[in-house]
Amino acid sequence: MSLPSTEPPRSCDLAVVGAGLTGLACGVVGARRGFSVAVLEAGRVGAGSSGRTGGVVLEETAAGPLEGVTACLPALGQTVRALGIECDLRIGGCWELVHKADRESGEPGWMDGGKRVVVGEVVPGGTLDPGRLLSGLARAVIDAGGSIVEGSAVRAIHPGPPVTLELSRGTLVAQHVVLALNAFTQNLVPELEEIHPALTLALCTEPLDPETISAIGLGQGTPFYTADLPYLWGSPLPDGRVIFGSGLAFDPSDDLSRIDVREGDAAAVLGSLEERVRRLHPLLVDVRISTRWGGPVAFSRDRRPFLAPLTRAPHVLVTGAYAGHGIALGVRIGELAAEWIAGEVQLPPWAQEV
Ligand SMILES: Cc1cc2nc3c(=O)[nH]c(=O)nc-3n(C[C@H](O)[C@H](O)[C@H](O)COP(=O)(O)OP(=O)(O)OC[C@H]3O[C@@H](n4cnc5c(N)ncnc54)[C@H](O)[C@@H]3O)c2cc1C
Structure with missing residues (x-):
C-alpha cells in the first residue's frame, strides 16, 4: 500500500518506533484506545523482518509457553476479524518434522543428509x-x-518523562514510547547486549503444478519446520511456489545492513540451502529458484522475547527478540504493549525491566 506522505508530529501520547508487525499492532490498539499515535519508520512499512517473512504462524514463543502469550493464534484470528484484514489466515496446523533412519516411512518422506524426513x-x-x-x-x-x-x-x-525522540527530521515529545525494532534494537539501546541480531536466509521455488506439489508431499498445504537439526523450515504458497529457509549470517559489528546475500557467508549459506532443497526429493533436483533473500531476526540468550520497560527510561518499552517466531507473537506483543500503556493489563512476570 502507499501511505500519504506525513511529517512527524511535534508531540503525541504514544510514539511507536518501527513499522513492522509489532509496531503496527501496537499502533492500532493505542489509536483505538484514543491515544494520539505516531508510528515512526526509518524506511517503509515492512522494511525489516516483517516484509521478508515466511508467513508461517506459530503458537507461543521460541522458548515455549510463557504467561500472557500462550494463545497468540486465537488472538491473531480475533485481530484480523475485528479489523477486517483479508490476509488468508489458515490455522490448520504446522508439521514438526524429524530426521529418521532411511527405512522409516511417512509424509513428506524427503531425504536430508542421508536421513528420511517425516512428520x-x-x-x-x-x-x-x-x-x-x-x-x-x-x-x-x-x-x-x-x-x-x-x-x-x-x-x-x-x-524524560516526557520522552524526547531525536528524529532524522526534527524531534518528537511523547508520553510513552514503544520500541518495535527487533533486530535493530541495539542501534538505539546499545546497552541491551542480550539481543543478538542475525540475518536468516530463505529461497522460493518457481510455481510448481499441483501434481508436483502432491508428489513432494506438500499437497495438504501444510507449513513445516524440523524439530531437530539440521534446521529447515518452509511453506507451500497458494500459487504453487514453495518457500524453504535455513541458516544464519552474522556481521562482526552486528550491522546487518553490511551483509550482502550475494556474497561471502550469506551467499554460501544460501548455496548450501539450495543444494539441500534439490536433494530433498527427485522432483526438486531441477527446480528453478525464483527468489533468494535474507531478513533480520533477533535472539535473546534464553529465546524469551522482550516486552520490558527500560530501566533508564521507564516510559520506553522494548519489544522483540522473537527468534524467527514473531508473526503471531509480534502482533500479540505489540498489542500487549499498548494494552499495558492503557492500564488494561499487567506486564507478564517474565517481562522484567532491562
Ligand atoms: C526470512 C524470514 C522468514 C521468517 N519467517 C517467519 C515465519 O514463517 N513465522 C514467524 O512467526 N516468523 C518468521 N520470521 C520472523 C518474523 O518475521 C519477525 O519476528 C517479525 O516480523 C518481527 O516483527 P517486528 O515488527 O518486531 O520487527 P521488524 O519487522 O524487523 O520491524 C522493525 C522496523 O524498525 C525499523 N527501524 C529500524 N531502525 C529504526 C529507527 N532507528 N527508527 C525508526 N525505525 C527503525 C525497520 O526499518 C523495521 O521496519 C521470519 C523472519 C525472516 C527474516
Whole structure:
C-alpha cells in the first residue's frame, strides 16, 4: 500500500518506533484506545523482518509457553476479524518434522543428509499472507486516527518523562514510547547486549503444478519446520511456489545492513540451502529458484522475547527478540504493549525491566 506522505508530529501520547508487525499492532490498539499515535519508520512499512517473512504462524514463543502469550493464534484470528484484514489466515496446523533412519516411512518422506524426513507431530500453526497483514494493520492505524511516518529514523532517545525522540527530521515529545525494532534494537539501546541480531536466509521455488506439489508431499498445504537439526523450515504458497529457509549470517559489528546475500557467508549459506532443497526429493533436483533473500531476526540468550520497560527510561518499552517466531507473537506483543500503556493489563512476570 502507499501511505500519504506525513511529517512527524511535534508531540503525541504514544510514539511507536518501527513499522513492522509489532509496531503496527501496537499502533492500532493505542489509536483505538484514543491515544494520539505516531508510528515512526526509518524506511517503509515492512522494511525489516516483517516484509521478508515466511508467513508461517506459530503458537507461543521460541522458548515455549510463557504467561500472557500462550494463545497468540486465537488472538491473531480475533485481530484480523475485528479489523477486517483479508490476509488468508489458515490455522490448520504446522508439521514438526524429524530426521529418521532411511527405512522409516511417512509424509513428506524427503531425504536430508542421508536421513528420511517425516512428520513427528502436528503442532498448532498455519499460514497467512504477511504483506496483506502488514498493509491491513497499517490501514487500521490510520483509520483509528494514528499516523505512520515513513523515512523518519529515530536517532536518539532522551528518557524524560516526557520522552524526547531525536528524529532524522526534527524531534518528537511523547508520553510513552514503544520500541518495535527487533533486530535493530541495539542501534538505539546499545546497552541491551542480550539481543543478538542475525540475518536468516530463505529461497522460493518457481510455481510448481499441483501434481508436483502432491508428489513432494506438500499437497495438504501444510507449513513445516524440523524439530531437530539440521534446521529447515518452509511453506507451500497458494500459487504453487514453495518457500524453504535455513541458516544464519552474522556481521562482526552486528550491522546487518553490511551483509550482502550475494556474497561471502550469506551467499554460501544460501548455496548450501539450495543444494539441500534439490536433494530433498527427485522432483526438486531441477527446480528453478525464483527468489533468494535474507531478513533480520533477533535472539535473546534464553529465546524469551522482550516486552520490558527500560530501566533508564521507564516510559520506553522494548519489544522483540522473537527468534524467527514473531508473526503471531509480534502482533500479540505489540498489542500487549499498548494494552499495558492503557492500564488494561499487567506486564507478564517474565517481562522484567532491562
Ligand atoms: C526470512 C524470514 C522468514 C521468517 N519467517 C517467519 C515465519 O514463517 N513465522 C514467524 O512467526 N516468523 C518468521 N520470521 C520472523 C518474523 O518475521 C519477525 O519476528 C517479525 O516480523 C518481527 O516483527 P517486528 O515488527 O518486531 O520487527 P521488524 O519487522 O524487523 O520491524 C522493525 C522496523 O524498525 C525499523 N527501524 C529500524 N531502525 C529504526 C529507527 N532507528 N527508527 C525508526 N525505525 C527503525 C525497520 O526499518 C523495521 O521496519 C521470519 C523472519 C525472516 C527474516
